[in-house]
Amino acid sequence: MADEKRVDVLALLERLGYKGLLSPSWYAQIDSWHDWYVGKTDFHKYSVYNGKQMVDCSRKTLGMPKKVCEDKADLQLNEKVEIVVSIPGQERDPKTVLPEQAFLDDVLDRNNFWVRGNQLIEKASALGTGAFVEYIANGEVGIDYIHADMIFPLSWENGNITECAFVSINNAGKDGQQVYINRHVVEDGRYVVYNDLFDSDGEAVELPEGTAPRWETGYQSPLFQIVTPNIVNNVAKNNPMGVSVYANSLDALKSIDAIFDSYYNEFVLGRKRIFIDGSLVSVDIKDGGIKPTFDNRDVVFYGIPGLSGDDESGKKITESNMTLRVEEHQQALQAHLDVLSENVGFGKGYYKFDADNVQTATAVISQNSKLYRKIKKDEIILEKALIDMVRAVLFLGNMLPGWAGKLNTGADISINFDDSIIEDTAEIQRKALLEYNAELIDKVQYFMDTRNLEESAAIEFVAKMEARNPELEPDLDLLPPLGGADDPA
Numbered sequence: 402m403a404d405e406k407r408v409d410v411l412a413l414l415e416r417l418g419y420k421g422l423l424s425p426s427w428y429a430q431i432d433s434w435h436d437w438y439v440g441k442t443d444f445h446k447y448s449v450y451n452g453k454q455m456v457d458c459s460r461k462t463l464g465m466p467k468k469v470c471e472d473k474a475d476l477q478l479n480e481k482v483e484i485v486v487s488i489p490g491q492e493r494d495p496k497t498v499l500p501e502q503a504f505l506d507d508v509l510d511r512n513n514f515w516v517r518g519n520q521l522i523e524k525a526s527a528l529g530t531g532a533f534v535e536y537i538a539n540g541e542v543g544i545d546y547i548h549a550d551m552i553f554p555l556s557w558e559n560g561n562i563t564e565c566a567f568v569s570i571n572n573a574g575k576d577g578q579q580v581y582i583n584r585h586v587v588e589d590g591r592y593v594v595y596n597d598l599f600d601s602d603g604e605a606v607e608l609p610e611g612t613a614p615r616w617e618t619g620y621q622s623p624l625f626q627i628v629t630p631n632i633v634n635n636v637a638k639n640n641p642m643g644v645s646v647y648a649n650s651l652d653a654l655k656s657i658d659a660i661f662d663s664y665y666n667e668f669v670l671g672r673k674r675i676f677i678d679g680s681l682v683s684v685d686i687k688d689g690g691i692k693p694t695f696d697n698r699d700v701v702f703y704g705i706p707g708l709s710g711d712d713e714s715g716k717k718i719t720e721s722n723m724t725l726r727v728e729e730h731q732q733a734l735q736a737h738l739d740v741l742s743e744n745v746g747f748g749k750g751y752y753k754f755d756a757d758n759v760q761t762a763t764a765v766i767s768q769n770s771k772l773y774r775k776i777k778k779d780e781i782i783l784e785k786a787l788i789d790m791v792r793a794v795l796f797l798g799n800m801l802p803g804w805a806g807k808l809n810t811g812a813d814i815s816i817n818f819d820d821s822i823i824e825d826t827a828e829i830q831r832k833a834l835l836e837y838n839a840e841l842i843d844k845v846q847y848f849m850d851t852r853n854l855e856e857s858a859a860i861e862f863v864a865k866m867e868a869r870n871p872e873l874e875p876d877l878d879l880l881p882p883l884g885g886a887d888d889p890a
Contacts, residue, residue, distance in 0.1 A: 410553065410568050410580060413599055417584075419555050419566075427637055431528050431549050434645040437466040437654060438527040444655055461662040465654060465738075466527065466647050468752075468759060469745050473630075473646060474523035476776050477783055480515060481819035484791060486812045489857040501812050504798050505791060512544040521546040522783070525628050529643040533786065534567055534583070534625045535793040536594075538611075542797045544790070549642065552627075555586065557641035562627050563587065577601040585623055592618045624793050626786035631778045650744040656737045664730040746775035780818055788814045817853040 411422055436442040445460040486501040509515070518533075525531030528549035536543050547567050555564040567583045577600065584595040594616040598606050608614060618624060629643025636644050647654060734754045742751040748771035752759050795808045833850040836842045842850075844866075848859045 409603060410582070413580065413582065413597075413603060414553060414555070414566060416603075417582075417597070423554060423637075423640060423642070427640065427642070428550060430636060434466075434528050434648065435550070437645075437647065437651070438470065438524075440464050440467065445658065460658055461665045462658045463661045463734075463759065465657055465741060465752075465759070469647060469741070469747075470523045470526040472747070473526040473745075473779075474519050477779055477818070478515075478519050478522045479819050483815075483817040484509070484787060485815040485817060485854075485858070486791065486795075487815070487855065487858040487861065488809055488812050489861075499812075501795060501808050504804065504808060505794055508542045508544070508794050508798070511541065514544060517544075517546045521548075522628065524548045525643070526630055526646045529629060529634075529645045529648070531628045532565070532567065532625050533628070533790045534585075535790065535797055536624065537797055537800060540801060542794055542801070544794075547625075552642065554641050555584065560641050562641045563623070565623075565625060565627075567625070579606065585625055588617075590621060592620050592623055594618060594624070620793070620796055622789065622793065624797070626789045626793075628783055628786045631782050646745050647741075650741055653737060653741045653744055657734065657741060660730060660733045660737060664727075664734065667725055667727070667730060743771075746771065748772045780816075784816045784818075787816050813855045813857050815853060815855050815858065 411425060414422055433442070440462050441459075445462060447458050447460060448455045449458055450456075484505065486499055486505055488499060488501070521531045521533070525548075530549040530552055532545075532547040532552055534545040534547055536545065545567070551568045553566040553568060554562045555566055557563055564584075564586045566585075569581045569583075571579045571581055579601070580599045580603075582595075582597045582599070584597070586593055586595065596608055596612050596614055596616075598608050600606050627641075630646050632644060632646070634640050634642065634644045636648060731754055738752040738754055738759065739749045743749050751772065791814045792810055795810045795812070798804045798808045799806055799810065830851050833842070833847050837844070837847045844863045845856065845859045848854055848862055849856060852859070852862075854862060
């Protein structure tokens with residue numbers, strides 16, 4: 402959102418009775434992070450004096466801010482993440498899908514969650530904050546994915562946003578732009594949602610058909626969940642919103658792009674040239690016409706009148722073949738990429754500059770690595786947000802015709818993150834089986850460790866297994882041998 406629109410939003414919220422809102426300068430900071438995410442900032446604009454006049458130039462960029470955020474999102478919320486709903490103590494045929502799970506999967510699919518959710522984490526990494534917002538429209542549960550520049554906290558406690566406004570700017574054709582404000586506030590211990598619509602002059606206008614100005618949800622928890630990188634906001638005090646993952650790495654990003662721009666210019670300015678005397682540029686033809694000696698589209702040749710001059714050698718063709726500093730640039734780029742990857746929590750060596758692009762390390766990551774600890778730290782915030790989102794979806798589902806009272810909002814919800822590149826899952830299974838055989842853990846703990854099940858779900862799973870086959874035990878032969886190729890040791 403442009404600054405003038407954002408100031409209008411803050412003014413509108415103040416008119417609605419809210420004080421102590423975040424300042425416009427905070428949203429200007431978000432704009433700055435967004436510019437780096439897009440790839441071009443004021444830093445990438447500069448001028449060079451060529452001896453006659455100033456020439457405007459545009460610095461090349463390696464695009465690392467977006468690359469970092471893409472990798473953050475892919476490590477946190479990808480296609481291998483599972484959201485599992487189970488009912489404590491409820492016996493069911495394992496072939497039968499729980500209605501809660503079926504309803505949730507349908508809502509996630511209809512709202513393109515696995516694509517849009519990943520994109521939200523990417524933008525939240527870049528801009529510091531993102532939000533899932535649940536609602537009911539046209540008889541279905543919907544999920545909105547809101548970026549930081551559209552999020553306006555109304556109240557917060559201990560860093561947790563308890564009331565919030567979500568804003569969108571709509572183009573209304575001949576009527577100009579309209580500002581839609583969706584407020585989630587607490588009244589008498591339960592959440593109430595207000596909807597307001599204003600024109601470009603700040604005047605209230607009628608809401609679209611089917612949109613209620615006020616909705617009592619009856620829910621004690623918010624129908625929104627805030628996600629941020631799990632790092633302290635050191636940009637603004639007493640601010641409940643998060644900071645960009647590269648907020649404290651702008652100098653490193655500038656260094657990387659300065660080196661990459663120099664690397665690019667090394668080839669542009671250092672290409673081979675051949676200087677020729679002006680007398681060789683063209684020759685006379687018998688019929689009196691003139692024909693070029695060299696192709697005038699060939700940029701290798703530069704015609705210079707009087708090149709040979711008083712030179713005793715009388716050379717009319719001179720070659721310029723500059724030495725390119727390729728290795729020096731690559732070493733400098735790699736050194737600064739290591740600094741960046743350390744700063745954003747990936748650890749040294751995560752990025753490798755190969756020829757003309759950046760590649761990402763794909764090896765199994767040690768549990769003691771900085772990246773492993775950082776991902777697990779970020780998952781703390783994301784896991785809570787996803788669990789709260791699922792509970793909100795189930796709560797709203799009970800309001801729909803045909804589902805009323807059929808969905809258990811007290812179900813156990815497990816978030817199984819993708820640890821395939823973070824930890825050796827085969828090693829986890831081996832260790833768990835050895836501990837089980839040594840009677841250090843029971844079957845329930847074994848399946849909790851190897852299948853990421855909650856305790857109640859693991860108890861139910863073991864009960865079903867034993868009911869079908871009391872002699873069934875985990876089989877060591879099904880696991881890779883100790884010290885195998887996949888063993889990090």
